[in-house]
Amino acid sequence: MKIDTIELSWFRGAATKATLKTGFKSVVVYGENACGKSSFVDAIEFIITQGKIEHLKNEFSDCNNCVRNTETPDGEDCKARIYFENGGYVEAHVPQTGRIRFEASSDNLLTAIQKWDMQRHILRQDEVSDFIHLTKSKKYSVLSPLLGLQEYEEIAQNMVRIRDSVLETSQYQMLQGEFATIREEINEVLPNADAETRKKLVHSRAKKYAQVPMDETVDTIAKTAITALETLLQDKEPQVKRYLVMQSLNKIPIKKKLESVIRSQDKLAKISENYIDHKIPILENTGKILESVEDLTQKIECPACGQYILGTEFKDHVDQELGKLKKVQEARNQAVAEKQAFTVALSNFISQYQSENAFLEWLSLPENKGINSLFVRLTEISIEEPTNRWSTALIEKLKVVTNELCPMVKKEAKIKAPTTPTIVDDLNFFRVCLKIPRLEQLESTLAKIDLLLSTLNDSYNKIREEIANITEQVLKAISQDIAKIWSLIHPGQPIENVRLSPSEKDKAIEVCLKFYGKEQPDPRLTLSEGYRNSLGLSIFLALANQSNAKENPIVLDDIVSSLDREHRGKVTQLLSSGLAGRQVILFTHDREWFGELRRFLEPENWKFFTLKKWESPQIGIEVLPSSYTFDEAEALISTHIGSCGNAVRAVMDTELPRAAAKLKLAMPYMQDYHNDDRMATEFLDDFISQGERFRIKDIAEWKVHQDAIDAWKEARRLLIAWANRASHGRSLSTPEARTLIDACKKALSYFDCVQCKKKVWALEAPNYVQCQCGSIRWKLE
Amino acid sequence: MASYIDSIEKMKKKPEFNLSKILDATTNRLKEAFPDAQKYLLELSKEELQTHLTSGQALRVAETLLEKIGVKADSR
Numbered sequence: 001m002k003i004d005t006i007e008l009s010w011f012r013g014a015a016t017k018a019t020l021k022t023g024f025k026s027v028v029v030y031g032e033n034a035c036g037k038s039s040f041v042d043a044i045e046f047i048i049t050q051g052k053i054e055h056l057k058n059e060f061s062d063c064n065n066c067v068r069n070t071e072t073p074d075g076e077d078c079k080a081r082i083y084f085e086n087g088g089y090v091e092a093h094v095p096q097t098g099r100i101r102f103e104a105s106s107d108n109l110l111t112a113i114q115k116w117d118m119q120r121h122i123l124r125q126d127e128v129s130d131f132i133h134l135t136k137s138k139k140y141s142v143l144s145p146l147l148g149l150q151e152y153e154e155i156a157q158n159m160v161r162i163r164d165s166v167l168e169t170s171q172y173q174m175l176q177g178e179f180a181t182i183r184e185e186i187n188e189v190l191p192n193a194d195a196e197t198r199k200k201l202v203h204s205r206a207k208k209y210a211q212v213p214m215d216e217t218v219d220t221i222a223k224t225a226i227t228a229l230e231t232l233l234q235d236k237e238p239q240v241k242r243y244l245v246m247q248s249l250n251k252i253p254i255k256k257k258l259e260s261v262i263r264s265q266d267k268l269a270k271i272s273e274n275y276i277d278h279k280i281p282i283l284e285n286t287g288k289i290l291e292s293v294e295d296l297t298q299k300i301e302c303p304a305c306g307q308y309i310l311g312t313e314f315k316d317h318v319d320q321e322l323g324k325l326k327k328v329q330e331a332r333n334q335a336v337a338e339k340q341a342f343t344v345a346l347s348n349f350i351s352q353y354q355s356e357n358a359f360l361e362w363l364s365l366p367e368n369k370g371i372n373s374l375f376v377r378l379t380e381i382s383i384e385e386p387t388n389r390w391s392t393a394l395i396e397k398l399k400v401v402t403n404e405l406c407p408m409v410k411k412e413a414k415i416k417a418p419t420t421p422t423i424v425d426d427l428n429f430f431r432v433c434l435k436i437p438r439l440e441q442l443e444s445t446l447a448k449i450d451l452l453l454s455t456l457n458d459s460y461n462k463i464r465e466e467i468a469n470i471t472e473q474v475l476k477a478i479s480q481d482i483a484k485i486w487s488l489i490h491p492g493q494p495i496e497n498v499r500l501s502p503s504e505k506d507k508a509i510e511v512c513l514k515f516y517g518k519e520q521p522d523p524r525l526t527l528s529e530g531y532r533n534s535l536g537l538s539i540f541l542a543l544a545n546q547s548n549a550k551e552n553p554i555v556l557d558d559i560v561s562s563l564d565r566e567h568r569g570k571v572t573q574l575l576s577s578g579l580a581g582r583q584v585i586l587f588t589h590d591r592e593w594f595g596e597l598r599r600f601l602e603p604e605n606w607k608f609f610t611l612k613k614w615e616s617p618q619i620g621i622e623v624l625p626s627s628y629t630f631d632e633a634e635a636l637i638s639t640h641i642g643s644c645g646n647a648v649r650a651v652m653d654t655e656l657p658r659a660a661a662k663l664k665l666a667m668p669y670m671q672d673y674h675n676d677d678r679m680a681t682e683f684l685d686d687f688i689s690q691g692e693r694f695r696i697k698d699i700a701e702w703k704v705h706q707d708a709i710d711a712w713k714e715a716r717r718l719l720i721a722w723a724n725r726a727s728h729g730r731s732l733s734t735p736e737a738r739t740l741i742d743a744c745k746k747a748l749s750y751f752d753c754v755q756c757k758k759k760v761w762a763l764e765a766p767n768y769v770q771c772q773c774g775s776i777r778w779k780l781e
Numbered sequence: 782m783a784s785y786i787d788s789i790e791k792m793k794k795k796p797e798f799n800l801s802k803i804l805d806a807t808t809n810r811l812k813e814a815f816p817d818a819q820k821y822l823l824e825l826s827k828e829e830l831q832t833h834l835t836s837g838q839a840l841r842v843a844e845t846l847l848e849k850i851g852v853k854a855d856s857r
Contacts, residue, residue, distance in 0.1 A: 151831055151832075152798060154831065154832065155800055155830050158829075158834045158839070159830075161836065161839035162834070162839050162842050165836070165840045165842065165843030165844075166843040168840070168843070170843075170847055445852050448814075448815075448850045449847070451810060451814060451850070452811065452818065452846055454810075455810065455811040458808075459803065459804055459808065462807050463800070470798060
């Protein structure tokens with residue numbers, strides 16, 4: 001969108017009004033330092049950036065004060081308005097106090113203008129090489145909009161935003177921390193076990209304390225074990241007592257003793273003998289009986305067996321009987337002893353069993369019903385006196401109970417009572433195991449989040465990869481333009497292959513070049529300030545031609561100040577190539593270059609302005625009309641007579657080279673840039689010296705146009721005498737100024753035919769050019 | 782001067798940068814495990830992901846994705 005007019009009112013250096021009317025053409029604005037050139041650039045920047053001017057930002061936070069002319073009258077607002085080719089306008093309105101307003105002929109226009117990228121539209125003198133001096137990542141940021149990758153960058157950033165939000169919302173880090181802690185705890189009790197192994201190990205250990213099916217969850221198994229263990233811990237004393245009682249009971253061999261009883265009683269049963277305890281003492285006293293017997297041939301009744309035995313055999317018989325009875329007695333005594341022993345043992349057994357309430361409580365538990373009933377049955381058996389012969393029923397009862405009970409006691413006696421450390425260890429084990437479900441849940445949750453995060457990361461990386469690919473391709477294309485512009489400004493110089501290159505680091509761009517055939521990663525290493533500036537300009541111009549802004553103007557503010565004459569000339573060529581049809585608004589304080597631009601840039605595409613010397617805030621910026629004319633020079637006599645000489649010379653500097661080009665005036669070759677640096681007087685020299693080529697028709701004869709030659713001589717003389725003096729010392733009197741203007745007007749007037757009013761080069765023939773009516777002619781050589 | 786302009790234009794016309802296509806390729810594992818989540822991401826890629834997401838919007842997207850992969854706030 002081309003700019004038509006820029007109007008400033010009390011903005012920066014402007015007073016009531018300063019207008020720069022481009023007429024949609026490119027413009028060159030010349031002005032000495034402090035004439036107000038930058039005020040126009042500031043106005044454009046101020047509007048684009050909605051009230052910010054980069055080079056003032058550090059000094060002024062209050063833009064109202066930084067852009068208002070210091071002498072703005074009360075009640076007057078500071079304004080900058082830009083008209084565009086569609087007739088619309090945008091305006092910055094800066095009141096003395098209050099908010100800055102931006103207005104436009106339409107909201108769309110304001111939005112569109114304020115979307116302009118400053119760095120693609122305005123290049124200032126002190127910013128020419130800024131791009132080169134930026135960090136690689138800053139270069140990428142600057143170029144990112146130009147590369148057309150903002151939306152892709154936005155997408156990539158969105159992926160990051162979503163990933164970060166997933167991390168935040170899922171409390172991922174916290175879950176990871178919790179997972180790590182639990183995993184460490186579980187690994188300590190169940191090292192390197194997978195889920196299945198873990199369950200098996202937990203179940204195996206839980207079986208010590210509780211019966212729980214394997215198909216229960218680990219959680220249930222652990223909980224059941226914990227309940228059992230807690231009960232166990234609470235009932236630790238009965239368990240110990242149980243163990244101790246069982247140990248004691250097991251040591252009492254009632255079963256063995258009962259077997260002895262049974263054996264002795266069986267043996268006794270085979271030797272049936274009554275009254276043995278009576279018979280033995282009698283037999284033992286038979287000696288006295290024999291002493292009282294005088295006739296041993298008589299038979300004597302045996303008190304033991306009642307038989308009559310001869311006196312002589314009686315003693316042997318008594319001894320035999322006594323021996324027999326003693327054996328029976330011995331057996332009987334043995335049986336009694338066995339019974340006694342059993343009785344004692346049983347008594348101890350029962351006594352032990354009944355001695356500990358804790359043990360009885362243990363017995364009373366439902367799971368101990370069997371053994372308990374045996375104990376009860378045992379106590380209920382009435383034991384007879386050991387001296388008595390025990391009935392078979394009794395023996396049988398005892399046998400049944402002891403046969404069942406003793407193995408159980410023996411078994412129980414082997415089950416040691418758990419110690420407190422064991423219980424505590426196991427309890428801790430199962431308590432840790434209770435966390436297994438949480439571990440598994442966390443594992444699953446984290447795996448899901450990991451999958452999501454890795455997907456988002458993969459997507460982000462792929463997007464970045466795509467951006468890098470596109471960046472590389474676009475930079476390659478842009479680099480071709482930079483190289484072209486660079487080679488135009490610096491033809492045949494050993495600095496080549498100038499290009500933008502994506503850095504290995506993501507989101508970074510380097511400026512690279514070859515210096516005398518050697519690759520340089522950074523232009524700052526080898527380039528002088530002037531070369532850096534022309535490289536910066538090359539980059540700016542290449543980048544400024546981005547597709548979505550090619551209809552917009554580019555503003556160049558004193559961009560060649562660090563370039564020498566030769567390279568300024570190259571920039572002139574560059575500008576004359578048209579920059580792909582872009583509107584250029586160029587400001588320069590270089591009068592010489594301004595003259596050159598006026599000679600070389602086509603008037604159809606370019607307009608030229610001069611700013612008057614800035615005198616005071618009240619007068620402000622004054623823009624001279626688009627092109628110098630003698631009328632304008634005359635106008636300066638009354639206002640800025642010092643500038644009048646310059647204006648006249650500017651007219652001649654512009655018009656004479658054009659005439660020379662059309663008439664193919666032969667000019668001596670000059671070294672380097674001096675060819676382009678000729679002044680009006682030098683052209684006049686050559687016109688005068690080749691004056692014979694200029695003929696005027698006198699009836700049928702072509703005569704040398706002596707009047708023209710004389711006029712050129714006079715103009716040359718006065719330009720040297722007065723115009724040069726005026727431009728250096730600004731001293732020129734009004735009569736001198738008028739004489740100078742008249743002489744120059746006259747010198748140029750001879751290129752026009754007085755008859756047909758056409759230029760002498762209106763018609764072209766093989767050997768000459770002439771006016772339309774053929775009254776004046778210029779011979780071509 | 783216009784050579785790279787043409788390049789950019791060509792580049793923009795190329796279907797190289799197709800977000801849905803990129804996501805289609807990078808979300809295979811997600812698609813296998815949580816097809817709804819992948820579908821949701823692909824839907825987002827048509828419009829929402831191509832404009833700046835505020836932190837609130839990004840948070841909502843994250844919550845939806847977490848829900849679709851079965852990681853609800855109450856189960857965490």
